[in-house]
Amino acid sequence: MRINKERLKNSMLEIGNIGKDPTGGITRLAFSPEYNIAARRLSQMMEAAGLEVKQDRLGSVFGRRYGEDDTLPVIMFGSHLDTVKNGGFFDGLLGIMAGLEIINTLNDLGRTTKYPLELVAFNAEEGSEMGGTFASRVMAGLISPDDQYLQEHLPEYNLRPEDLAAARRDLNEIKAFIEVHIEQGTVLESEQIPIGIVNGIAGITRYKVIITGEANHSGTTPMRLRKDALITAAKLILKIEDIAVELGEPFVATIGTLEIKPGAVNVIPGEVELIIELRDLDQHKIETAGEKITSYINQLSKDIQIEKIVNKTPVKTDPGMANIIETACKKLEIPGRKILSGAGHDAKEIARKVPTGMIFVPSIAGKSHCPEEKTSWEDIYLGTEVLLETILSI
Amino acid sequence: MRINKERLKNSMLEIGNIGKDPTGGITRLAFSPEYNIAARRLSQMMEAAGLEVKQDRLGSVFGRRYGEDDTLPVIMFGSHLDTVKNGGFFDGLLGIMAGLEIINTLNDLGRTTKYPLELVAFNAEEGSEMGGTFASRVMAGLISPDDQYLQEHLPEYNLRPEDLAAARRDLNEIKAFIEVHIEQGTVLESEQIPIGIVNGIAGITRYKVIITGEANHSGTTPMRLRKDALITAAKLILKIEDIAVELGEPFVATIGTLEIKPGAVNVIPGEVELIIELRDLDQHKIETAGEKITSYINQLSKDIQIEKIVNKTPVKTDPGMANIIETACKKLEIPGRKILSGAGHDAKEIARKVPTGMIFVPSIAGKSHCPEEKTSWEDIYLGTEVLLETILSI
Numbered sequence: 109m110r111i112n113k114e115r116l117k118n119s120m121l122e123i124g125n126i127g128k129d130p131t132g133g134i135t136r137l138a139f140s141p142e143y144n145i146a147a148r149r150l151s152q153m154m155e156a157a158g159l160e161v162k163q164d165r166l167g168s169v170f171g172r173r174y175g176e177d178d179t180l181p182v183i184m185f186g187s188h189l190d191t192v193k194n195g196g197f198f199d200g201l202l203g204i205m206a207g208l209e210i211i212n213t214l215n216d217l218g219r220t221t222k223y224p225l226e227l228v229a230f231n232a233e234e235g236s237e238m239g240g241t242f243a244s245r246v247m248a249g250l251i252s253p254d255d256q257y258l259q260e261h262l263p264e265y266n267l268r269p270e271d272l273a274a275a276r277r278d279l280n281e282i283k284a285f286i287e288v289h290i291e292q293g294t295v296l297e298s299e300q301i302p303i304g305i306v307n308g309i310a311g312i313t314r315y316k317v318i319i320t321g322e323a324n325h326s327g328t329t330p331m332r333l334r335k336d337a338l339i340t341a342a343k344l345i346l347k348i349e350d351i352a353v354e355l356g357e358p359f360v361a362t363i364g365t366l367e368i369k370p371g372a373v374n375v376i377p378g379e380v381e382l383i384i385e386l387r388d389l390d391q392h393k394i395e396t397a398g399e400k401i402t403s404y405i406n407q408l409s410k411d412i413q414i415e416k417i418v419n420k421t422p423v424k425t426d427p428g429m430a431n432i433i434e435t436a437c438k439k440l441e442i443p444g445r446k447i448l449s450g451a452g453h454d455a456k457e458i459a460r461k462v463p464t465g466m467i468f469v470p471s472i473a474g475k476s477h478c479p480e481e482k483t484s485w486e487d488i489y490l491g492t493e494v495l496l497e498t499i500l501s502i
Numbered sequence: 503m504r505i506n507k508e509r510l511k512n513s514m515l516e517i518g519n520i521g522k523d524p525t526g527g528i529t530r531l532a533f534s535p536e537y538n539i540a541a542r543r544l545s546q547m548m549e550a551a552g553l554e555v556k557q558d559r560l561g562s563v564f565g566r567r568y569g570e571d572d573t574l575p576v577i578m579f580g581s582h583l584d585t586v587k588n589g590g591f592f593d594g595l596l597g598i599m600a601g602l603e604i605i606n607t608l609n610d611l612g613r614t615t616k617y618p619l620e621l622v623a624f625n626a627e628e629g630s631e632m633g634g635t636f637a638s639r640v641m642a643g644l645i646s647p648d649d650q651y652l653q654e655h656l657p658e659y660n661l662r663p664e665d666l667a668a669a670r671r672d673l674n675e676i677k678a679f680i681e682v683h684i685e686q687g688t689v690l691e692s693e694q695i696p697i698g699i700v701n702g703i704a705g706i707t708r709y710k711v712i713i714t715g716e717a718n719h720s721g722t723t724p725m726r727l728r729k730d731a732l733i734t735a736a737k738l739i740l741k742i743e744d745i746a747v748e749l750g751e752p753f754v755a756t757i758g759t760l761e762i763k764p765g766a767v768n769v770i771p772g773e774v775e776l777i778i779e780l781r782d783l784d785q786h787k788i789e790t791a792g793e794k795i796t797s798y799i800n801q802l803s804k805d806i807q808i809e810k811i812v813n814k815t816p817v818k819t820d821p822g823m824a825n826i827i828e829t830a831c832k833k834l835e836i837p838g839r840k841i842l843s844g845a846g847h848d849a850k851e852i853a854r855k856v857p858t859g860m861i862f863v864p865s866i867a868g869k870s871h872c873p874e875e876k877t878s879w880e881d882i883y884l885g886t887e888v889l890l891e892t893i894l895s896i
Binding site: 192193194195234235240291292293294310312314322323324325326327328329330331332333336338339341342343345346349352353357358359360361362363364365366368369370371372373374375376377378383385387449450451452471474475476477478 | 586587588589628629634685686687688704706708716717718719720721722723724725726727730732733735736737739740743746747751752753754755756757758759760762763764765766767768769770771772777779781843844845846865868869870871872
């Protein structure tokens, strides 16, 4: 291998442990102090690798390396620096540090690529009030400055509409985008193949649901007179599972947050707010699920509001890029296979506008977004070597 | 009437609006700044009424009025000053301010009672980490200083075991206890009777349940491989409702709090913690429900822990006291009826050790623990007048 394994591992440990929880997970939430510390340190490491570094107002870090013809558009690669709450070490981090490693490897080799290179660490890829893949969508011009929901939430992160405009890039300046990422599933591990060449990424739709009941004293309201919002929520949760199973794989539906108001042991739940997330590679199946859920809600109670807050359609990655990655694997004699991604990624958003490729490495037991998230260092080295070869081949 | 309606209403408004939420509810949580402000102002009003006022380390306020024979034990009356989150105006407050009004009325009339009188405003009657009716249980010696659960939570309220010992009273000093309270149910309103003479108070058992699932990325874990703690919780919520309906009135079961970990839109719930509350006038029915729930949990999953955190048995109030209240109603020609209480009260705890009576007034639409909680001022005046007559009759 041409990459320096030790250097890659050390740089991952240095940035990846910022935000480590006492329980062993990583909490480096978008816009948090931990995120900012990591972005600062990463900028220093990128500068040390000779990159011209800029951080935009959304907190994403960009580092540019000159090309043989510096007037050509850049080949961009990287991933996201933020994590979920008590999440894993590798998610997002890998794509950034693999990118930094290949910059350092090119420096070691004294190689200049034809196109300039640009390493990126995006902010706010994980689900937040902004809906996930926030910074990459802004960069790719995929967010309307008129988006009402977003405008309402910008002040929570001390952002103004002008900041979004400033973070948008002219996509003619980007030749291609490549992201290395952990699979977050079990396909590669079960087939013992170290490289996945992503050819499609699932769409994500999220609904906010507010169920209104009647808050009342728990000791004096007979069961028959109650309007308990949590019992209605329980019915909805089970129905959504039924709908998901019935639609069949790869469709998935998840309720990951649920809040009760007022939320006291001796008060009947007067309101429940929850978020339903639907994912599939087929937008039609997501819409069918949305209709089934809405229809069930209408028959369950008239006191339920449902609002679509996120709607990101599925995306196919660029076939040309997939071929280049496949050829790189063959040349390096590293086994690879085409794969679909169930998770959303920055690459998915960018793929709508720029030829995009994505390289997966195996997740042990498929675990992700949790402290147990793990990928073997050997697979990380292989994935990084494939990234290097891919970039040299463009 | 002998009481001063205007003075009673004004004093209720003065104390009762402390902790008012923007939404119209009252949040005067135990041990909160709002509670402390209310306790301070109440102490001043009690001193102005000529009482000898003391506040104990738990935050309860006591005010003593001399008797004809000041060596006799006191007749104690009052209720609690704390509220639930976004709760109602009348719950607790009424019993305290009715008590203050009769002190002022006795002052107006120049009357001294045979026994000394003592007005009390208890802290922490509502559900908290302490399990509800905290201060009254401590006063009555119903809390063991060795209680492990309690000891663990004392520091959260800046309390030490010595403070509990100091707040305990010699019950030989208390001749009787009387509490005026809103019904928090619909019996009196539906029968248009202004006074309820309580002859029994429901027992309360609470269980803490922790359901362990597997936190994982929502986009990459197929439905068939998930261990979603929220889906298990939903099954349990619906089963508990079934059990409650089957056991029949007045049995009620409530899940008022539920927390998901990690609680992110794109992570499968890895843990759910919830609290189940069971109430009935028959301890045997509460135990039967507990067994049915435990048995269902055992068949549902081996990854559910259930722990009983509160177990307060039902109590019958003192028949002698009930007769005195009934006689007072007859003498005043105010309609009254015997009634059972579904809610826990300070009086319920004290009744285990001291002859205790309880006077209910109607709740409009039975609403309580919510901003809509309401009782007509006319019924409040009637309840206070009955309290005055009861105390004069002992």
